Amino acid sequence: MLADYRLAVASREASLIGRKEVFMGKAKFGIFGDGKEVAQLAMAKVFQNGDIRSGYYRDQTFMFAIGELTIKQYFAQLYADPSVVADPSSAGRSMNGHFATRMLDENGKWKNQTNYKNSSADVSPTASQMPRLLGLAYASKLYRNNKELGRLKDFSKSGNEVAFGTIGNASTSEGMFFETMNAAGVLQVPMLISIWDDDYGISVPKEFHTIRGSISAALEGFGRTDNMPGFEILKVKGWDYEGLIETYQTAEKVCREEHIPVMIHVTEMTQPQGHSTSGSHERYKSKERLKWEKDFDCISKLKEFILENKIESPEQLNEIEKEAKNEAKVARNEAWTDFMTGINAEQKEAVSLLKKSATQNQEINSLIDELEKTINPIRADAIRVVKKAIRILRTEHNDERNNLVKWILKQEKKNYERFSSHLFSESAESALTIVKVDPVYDSEPVLVDGREILQANFDKIFEMDPRVLAIGEDVGKIGDVNQGMAGLQEKYGELRLTDTSIRECTIIGQGIGCALRGLKPIAEIQYLDYLLYAIQILSDDLATLQYRTKGGQKAPMIIRTRGHRLEGVWHSGSPMGMIINSLRGIYVLVPRNMTQAAGFYNTILASDDPALIVEPLNGYRLKEKLPVNPGEFKTPLGIPEILREGSDVTVVTYGSMCRIVMDAASQLSDTGIECEVIDVQSLLPFDINHSIVESLKKTNRIIFMDEDVEGGTTAYMMQQVLEVQGGYQFLDSLPATLTSRPHRPAYASDGDYFSKPNSEDVFDKVYSMIAEANPSKFPDLYN
Ligand SMILES: Cc1ncc(C[n+]2csc(CCOP(=O)(O)OP(=O)(O)O)c2C)c(N)n1
Numbered sequence: 040m041l042a043d044y045r046l047a048v049a050s051r052e053a054s055l056i057g058r059k060e061v062f063m064g065k066a067k068f069g070i071f072g073d074g075k076e077v078a079q080l081a082m083a084k085v086f087q088n089g090d091i092r093s094g095y096y097r098d099q100t101f102m103f104a105i106g107e108l109t110i111k112q113y114f115a116q117l118y119a120d121p122s123v124v125a126d127p128s129s130a131g132r133s134m135n136g137h138f139a140t141r142m143l144d145e146n147g148k149w150k151n152q153t154n155y156k157n158s159s160a161d162v163s164p165t166a167s168q169m170p171r172l173l174g175l176a177y178a179s180k181l182y183r184n185n186k187e188l189g190r191l192k193d194f195s196k197s198g199n200e201v202a203f204g205t206i207g208n209a210s211t212s213e214g215m216f217f218e219t220m221n222a223a224g225v226l227q228v229p230m231l232i233s234i235w236d237d238d239y240g241i242s243v244p245k246e247f248h249t250i251r252g253s254i255s256a257a258l259e260g261f262g263r264t265d266n267m268p269g270f271e272i273l274k275v276k277g278w279d280y281e282g283l284i285e286t287y288q289t290a291e292k293v294c295r296e297e298h299i300p301v302m303i304h305v306t307e308m309t310q311p312q313g314h315s316t317s318g319s320h321e322r323y324k325s326k327e328r329l330k331w332e333k334d335f336d337c338i339s340k341l342k343e344f345i346l347e348n349k350i351e352s353p354e355q356l357n358e359i360e361k362e363a364k365n366e367a368k369v370a371r372n373e374a375w376t377d378f379m380t381g382i383n384a385e386q387k388e389a390v391s392l393l394k395k396s397a398t399q400n401q402e403i404n405s406l407i408d409e410l411e412k413t414i415n416p417i418r419a420d421a422i423r424v425v426k427k428a429i430r431i432l433r434t435e436h437n438d439e440r441n442n443l444v445k446w447i448l449k450q451e452k453k454n455y456e457r458f459s460s461h462l463f464s465e466s467a468e469s470a471l472t473i474v475k476v477d478p479v480y481d482s483e484p485v486l487v488d489g490r491e492i493l494q495a496n497f498d499k500i501f502e503m504d505p506r507v508l509a510i511g512e513d514v515g516k517i518g519d520v521n522q523g524m525a526g527l528q529e530k531y532g533e534l535r536l537t538d539t540s541i542r543e544c545t546i547i548g549q550g551i552g553c554a555l556r557g558l559k560p561i562a563e564i565q566y567l568d569y570l571l572y573a574i575q576i577l578s579d580d581l582a583t584l585q586y587r588t589k590g591g592q593k594a595p596m597i598i599r600t601r602g603h604r605l606e607g608v609w610h611s612g613s614p615m616g617m618i619i620n621s622l623r624g625i626y627v628l629v630p631r632n633m634t635q636a637a638g639f640y641n642t643i644l645a646s647d648d649p650a651l652i653v654e655p656l657n658g659y660r661l662k663e664k665l666p667v668n669p670g671e672f673k674t675p676l677g678i679p680e681i682l683r684e685g686s687d688v689t690v691v692t693y694g695s696m697c698r699i700v701m702d703a704a705s706q707l708s709d710t711g712i713e714c715e716v717i718d719v720q721s722l723l724p725f726d727i728n729h730s731i732v733e734s735l736k737k738t739n740r741i742i743f744m745d746e747d748v749e750g751g752t753t754a755y756m757m758q759q760v761l762e763v764q765g766g767y768q769f770l771d772s773l774p775a776t777l778t779s780r781p782h783r784p785a786y787a788s789d790g791d792y793f794s795k796p797n798s799e800d801v802f803d804k805v806y807s808m809i810a811e812a813n814p815s816k817f818p819d820l821y822n
């Protein structure tokens with residue numbers, strides 16, 4: 040109890056001095072765990088090796104208590120120290136209070152999670168920790184019930200791990216919270232969610248947030264009964280040390296042993312310093328409330344308890360307090376010194392190079408002065424000054440100026456590594472390292488429906504790797520709405536291919552959590568149009584995971600969906616621009632047929648990267664040759680394919696448009712125009728070997744076509760080819776795009792024809808480009 044008291048006081052002190060650091064200009068923003076300390080100590084007591092947390096920014100005391108964060112590291116994150124050693128959670132990339140443990144080693148390989156107390160990496164958007172939490176808990180259910188997973192000893196001991204969640208009271212109003220709670224209740228997974236209830240969400244009090252003003256009252260119907268499964272719902276006060284310890288013990292037992300989800304509603308919490316450094320709570324809390332918060336401060340209450348029960352004398356407690364506060368201050372000082380040491384060294388280097396270059400130059404001397412006088416300099420200060428000096432010296436060609444340039448180039452490399460590395464996996468298993476394996480065919484290949492190619496490939500995948508699982512609406516019993524997984528649940532069981540309710544966001548979260556625990560989920564979104572329900576969690580959580588932990592965590596999973604073109608407003612979307620712009624950090628693959636799609640599944644499953652694979656929705660019943668090496672052939676990432684060679688114009692496209700363009704290309708050929716048709720196949724990454732510009736060098740004309748809106752993915756592809764690949768130099772005609780109309784596609788065949796690019800549109804677009812160059816041979820068709 041005394042150790043708890045000591046840690047609580049140290050943690051509080053870290054919060055108090057953290058706020059001051061921000062106001063002194065040493066850090067940019069601060070959000071702290073003051074007022075939430077004691078409940079977190081109780082939670083830490085039942086958190087075991089192998090368990091994993093998915094929580095939010097108030098949890099510093101818990102992280103200290105499980106031994107996965109030091110106060111010094113806590114301050115390093117506040118200062119944004121870009122070193123992984125200083126801030127193991129995020130290497131300075133996340134603002135303070137965003138916790139994570141390093142679940143990967145330096146080579147990007149999984150550590151043995153059962154030997155550690157784990158925390159998945161926090162994000163700022165409220166309740167976004169919930170979908171992932173579901174998956175973390177679901178993984179335990181799989182490890183317990185799927186005996187084939189027994190050999191994965193680094194991730195689980197018979198599924199005994201509990202996934203601990205934390206969330207603020209106001210954030211429980213988010214849809215993701217309710218979606219997760221319902222799913223966890225349905226699935227009966229060992230998820231123990233704590234709600235830290237301080238009656239407020241920033242300035243807004245509880246009556247504006249929650250029906251009946253209480254999340255446990257609101258969720259009474261989620262509670263289990265004698266004959267109906269559900270949640271174990273417990274309620275306890277945030278300042279009641281004994282009550283908290285008892286509650287967490289009861290909760291953990293039922294959660295761990297029986298796999299019953301538990302919700303602990305921790306009420307009467309306080310927030311002594313208000314929400315964050317962005318404001319003060321005196322503006323919105325009444326005098327009475329502020330007084331109550333003082334009286335019911337959990338640390339003061341713990342002190343009262345210790346004294347009332349004569350566990351320790353007041354003098355001894357004062358001594359403990361003094362030591363604890365000092366510990367926080369020392370940690371702050373050490374973190375600051377370490378943080379500044381790196382910056383100061385760089386600044387010194389810059390100043391010394393500048394001085395050498397500035398013997399006669401007053402302008403540079405005053406820049407040096409400015410730099411040396413900067414209080415609490417940041418790395419950018421030295422860069423700015425050196426760049427200015429290089430500009431001033433631009434006409435000089437001497438060693439001094441060259442050394443400044445060299446220094447900038449060296450710093451650019453270092454700062455790229457500090458601030459821009461690890462958007463994707465950088466391990467030996469990166470998807471970019473997986474090489475092409477061609478599909479192999481019999482001498483007289485059988486022609487089958489595209490969906491049968493997928494089915495044969497998935498069958499092999501499930502046979503080869505017990506870690507692979509598929510979850511989604513209708514993927515189980517009927518093997519998805521297009522039967523790409525038909526019959527596989529019967530063969531591999533309900534734990535491998537699992538029907539879920541209609542909840543796209545938490546289907547993705549379920550996948551993220553499973554992937555974080557060593558499994559290989561294929562999370563299915565039934566139609567591309569419904570990816571919108573999950574785009575936030577994909578963008579904020581999955582896409583940022585490697586980056587925000589600087590390679591400390593990964594979630595190699597596949598998002599399987601189908602789209603581009605079929606019927607009507609909500610079953611034929613192709614919002615690829617939205618997707619590639621919001622999902623940097625996830626590979627985005629757009630195969631033209633099911634053989635290419637199957638090859639992408641095989642590539643991604645062999646890698647440790649996440650990817651979205653969009654199957655062409657109208658291709659399931661089109662005939663393709665059946666390969667004899669399912670599960671083995673691999674479509675490489677970022678490698679376009681030339682579908683038809685031609686010398687007059689390069690047409691760049693992907694997905695369902697490939698067939699339409701090929702049809703138009705053969706009609707154009709009849710009129711004497713030869714198109715080179717290129718299927719880019721993968722949008723992220725895009726044409727890594729710059730092969731498209733090679734085609735442009737030959738044809739000198741280029742058109743980008745797809746089913747997105749104008750300015751969407753065609754604009755992206757154009758930028759890549761003309762700017763990144765330098766294609767602008769080879770143009771003899773204005774580069775062009777052909778896209779859908781800006782509205783959603785209308786229903787039925789005419790709706791499709793007049794909304795999306797069709798063969799005639801492609802023909803006309805190409806023809807008019809060639810006609811402009813050679814009007815006598817190709818007269819205007821419509822004038
Ligand atoms: C989606 C989203 N909306 C708004 C915010 C800004 N915001 C950050 S914390 C917060 C209040 C959260 O209150 P609560 O869940 O009760 O947690 P507390 O801070 O009180 O512990 C808000 C509105 C955010 N981070 N994410």
Ligand SMILES: [Mg+2]
Nearest residue numbers: 207208237239
């Ligand atoms: Mg709150």
